[in-house]
Amino acid sequence: MKNYFKIFIALMGSLIFLSTASAQDFSEDGAQIFTDYCEACHQPGGVGFEDVYPALKGNTFVQGDKEEVIYLLLEGRAGMPTFIGDLEPEQITTIINYIRNSWGNKAEEVTQDEVDNAIEMVSEEDDGFGPGN
Amino acid sequence: MKETEKSLQSIGQKPSGMTKRSFLQSVGMIGGTAAVMTAMQGWDIGFASEADRPPEMSNDGKGKKIIILGAGLAGMVLAYEMGKKGYNTHIIEANDYAGGRCVSARKGSVIEELDGEKQVCNFREGNYVNYGPWRIPAEHRSTIYYAQQMGVPLEVMVNKSGKAYYYYENKEGPFKGVPIRQEYADVDFAGYEAELLAKVADQGALDSLITQEDKEKLLEHLKRSGLIDNKELNYRANRARGYISYPGAATNFGKLSDPYEMADVFSIAQASRHETADHPAVMFQAVGGMDQIALGLKKALKKNQIEYMSEVTDIIQDDNGVEITYTNTKTGKVKTVKGDYVIATMPLGVLAKINTNLSEDFKQALLTTRSNPASKMGVEMNRRFWEQDDMIYGGVNHTDIPECSQLSYPSGNLFGSAHGDTGVILGYYAMGGGAVSVSNLSIKDRVEFAISTGEKFHPGKYRNHFTGEAMCVSWHKMKYALAGWESWSRRGQERAFPVMQKGDKRIFISGNIASPALSGWMAGAIEGAWSTMEVIDKRVAQQA
Numbered sequence: 001m002k003n004y005f006k007i008f009i010a011l012m013g014s015l016i017f018l019s020t021a022s023a024q025d026f027s028e029d030g031a032q033i034f035t036d037y038c039e040a041c042h043q044p045g046g047v048g049f050e051d052v053y054p055a056l057k058g059n060t061f062v063q064g065d066k067e068e069v070i071y072l073l074l075e076g077r078a079g080m081p082t083f084i085g086d087l088e089p090e091q092i093t094t095i096i097n098y099i100r101n102s103w104g105n106k107a108e109e110v111t112q113d114e115v116d117n118a119i120e121m122v123s124e125e126d127d128g129f130g131p132g133n
Numbered sequence: 134m135k136e137t138e139k140s141l142q143s144i145g146q147k148p149s150g151m152t153k154r155s156f157l158q159s160v161g162m163i164g165g166t167a168a169v170m171t172a173m174q175g176w177d178i179g180f181a182s183e184a185d186r187p188p189e190m191s192n193d194g195k196g197k198k199i200i201i202l203g204a205g206l207a208g209m210v211l212a213y214e215m216g217k218k219g220y221n222t223h224i225i226e227a228n229d230y231a232g233g234r235c236v237s238a239r240k241g242s243v244i245e246e247l248d249g250e251k252q253v254c255n256f257r258e259g260n261y262v263n264y265g266p267w268r269i270p271a272e273h274r275s276t277i278y279y280a281q282q283m284g285v286p287l288e289v290m291v292n293k294s295g296k297a298y299y300y301y302e303n304k305e306g307p308f309k310g311v312p313i314r315q316e317y318a319d320v321d322f323a324g325y326e327a328e329l330l331a332k333v334a335d336q337g338a339l340d341s342l343i344t345q346e347d348k349e350k351l352l353e354h355l356k357r358s359g360l361i362d363n364k365e366l367n368y369r370a371n372r373a374r375g376y377i378s379y380p381g382a383a384t385n386f387g388k389l390s391d392p393y394e395m396a397d398v399f400s401i402a403q404a405s406r407h408e409t410a411d412h413p414a415v416m417f418q419a420v421g422g423m424d425q426i427a428l429g430l431k432k433a434l435k436k437n438q439i440e441y442m443s444e445v446t447d448i449i450q451d452d453n454g455v456e457i458t459y460t461n462t463k464t465g466k467v468k469t470v471k472g473d474y475v476i477a478t479m480p481l482g483v484l485a486k487i488n489t490n491l492s493e494d495f496k497q498a499l500l501t502t503r504s505n506p507a508s509k510m511g512v513e514m515n516r517r518f519w520e521q522d523d524m525i526y527g528g529v530n531h532t533d534i535p536e537c538s539q540l541s542y543p544s545g546n547l548f549g550s551a552h553g554d555t556g557v558i559l560g561y562y563a564m565g566g567g568a569v570s571v572s573n574l575s576i577k578d579r580v581e582f583a584i585s586t587g588e589k590f591h592p593g594k595y596r597n598h599f600t601g602e603a604m605c606v607s608w609h610k611m612k613y614a615l616a617g618w619e620s621w622s623r624r625g626q627e628r629a630f631p632v633m634q635k636g637d638k639r640i641f642i643s644g645n646i647a648s649p650a651l652s653g654w655m656a657g658a659i660e661g662a663w664s665t666m667e668v669i670d671k672r673v674a675q676q677a
Binding site for chain 1: 247248266407409412481482483484485486499500501502503504505506507535564565566567569570572573607609610612615616617618619622623624625653654
């Protein structure tokens, strides 16, 4: 239900606030999310770990196509988890904008609507029994 | 007389002079499915699922050389089964051991994560923690098959104990920060459900939904559940919930425990895990550690069939074969080996670092998988206080602490009867984001986190009885795993999995990732291997 709930909240949010300006203050929240969820692999400063976990700093993929980066966070990719169950939609937007605009990175900000739409695309039915193994 | 014989006589048939199959067909025609089932059970045929043994391959391998990358369960199953079919199989393994993620830590075991902090296990003799797979459901016949083939004894793994706890500290309510026995929460919830349903049924509120006859049956069922009283239909203290003071001899009739208030029960967050087909209450584990299954497979292979400490750098194919280049991680020596086919069973996150000439479509398909972080911790205790003081024998605590969503009591060495009054608790098992955040901590801080979390359930004891010995892993920080397991996103499963499954000319991908519905399970690795060997066998047969 969690995902449905998130979608619901996301839709409500976008209805009520229409498109409020995307958070300008993503740096502080983003830094905290980065520490909690990204740093273990991508290392402080986003410098990456040897040739195992790529540097985010200066990374062309990170600064490239917005949609690709959004889907990467939502679906995962070989070597990378999905964060759809761990981060709220707003946090996903924040962390994407943070990594695209930190350590010298510069890229267009993603909006909450773009993230919400993508979440709706990839959300899998949650049967309520929780993750496995 | 056996039941089966009776049933055979009663339908006037005898098996003699018929094949079993034709007999079963005739039984089916006369007596329906139930009769067939009775007849089959009489012959001990049983009801095997599709994947309870390796596939019958049509082809003999004709000595075709198969290079297998990775000596985890999938790699070893491939080598073992294809070897039996006349393929020439050889495994290249990056680690210095066989088993991949099917591992247990016991005295002398070493775990070293990417940032180099090295742990050497110093548990007492007999103690271990499964820091890879830890439970096998009865449905996973493929896993059970190899345990039996390799002579590895399995024992019960108690996955659900009513005496274990639920614990929520991030949800407001009367139980915030209070461990609750699972049997209290589960029985109270079921009890109030029964009460409410019985009352609305009794008041006629279900009359538009069910017939009068069914309503009476339902009410009868609810009254007989033992949870509600027959007249007022109220949920009340009962023997399922249990006693505050258990009965004894003479005039000690005991005292039943009082249920929580209904509103309070409804405030308890739903259990994070209900029993499911793959997580039933009773599961299985290998006696002495799950790694025994991997070690059994290793022993079944020929000596030198696995080449260790060999890190693959290149996988290059052409029309005639495929060439693997690898470096010995100890000596630095670079070697190449050629084969007819290669089967890569390493996690795709690891494969992605290797230079290959896979087609672009195939490479992209592999990238659409996701890696699932997983972290585990075993903490050794010098007294089985959870058994002796709290009557907890196995089972799993569920919490809303992301870094410790599960904490599990050992199912082996119950009562300390196997090797003394000591044991290793699975101090935390975290998946997803919680697994990542706990992996940010140093080993020392992780141990402290585990002990302070355990103190929430067993104040004054958990820390006190901790021997100081612990072993932990964050699989996403293990160089040759980079994930607890990998799985497919829905889009990936639809678009990319079919591409991967066919292989790319001479290069095949196998293991857990080849079983999208069983990701992270040993059965996923094994059945993935089985499906790959079938694909290759057909390919070889076509070429012959």
